[in-house]
């Protein structure tokens with residue numbers, strides 16, 4: 036783990052600002068894993084990323100926890116998944132959702148840790164923590180060498196705003 040950015044998400048506006056930047060820069064084939072407890076703000080972050088990706092504001096991004104996956108049309112497709120109700124990677128494979136990781140769109144996965152063993156190696160993780168005072172911190176990291184990573188541009192943008 037070579038890069039590790041921390042952002043305070045004190046308000047929904049903070050989440051919107053960060054999500055817009057990430058969505059703007061996301062490329063086809065990117066996979067973003069969103070981890071954090073119930074109510075941490077994963078779906079809220081996805082809504083912001085969707086805006087940055089060009090999903091129209093009249094298209095409301097809702098939690099896919101029952102349907103497991105929702106697809107939206109942005110500049111590139113957005114595949115929004117939520118693995119909370121799944122028992123493991125076998126369920127993801129049975130549902131055929133693993134294939135979406137390698138299609139021409141951005142895949143965002145809430146509760147991705149449910150299927151850790153089938154996640155693409157090259158991915159970005161956003162882990163949102165929520166403390167008892169309702170303060171939220173997003174930690175963003177990749178598991179690969181930043182210079183070789185497809186997320187080089189995204190991480191450079193995050194580095195810039197983390198210093199601003």
Ligand SMILES: Nc1ncnc2c1ncn2[C@@H]1O[C@H](COP(=O)(O)OP(=O)(O)OP(=O)(O)O)[C@@H](O)[C@H]1O
Nearest residue numbers: 044045046047050072073074075076077078079171
């Ligand atoms: N940065 C933030 N500041 C303040 N409130 C927030 C923030 N992000 C999310 N919230 C609020 O927290 C609540 C839960 O958010 P959200 O549904 O995004 O969580 P989640 O992590 O997706 O939960 P789940 O695990 O159930 O899917 C919502 O009411 C949302 O408005």
Ligand SMILES: [Mg+2]
Nearest residue numbers: 077078098145
């Ligand atoms: Mg959610």
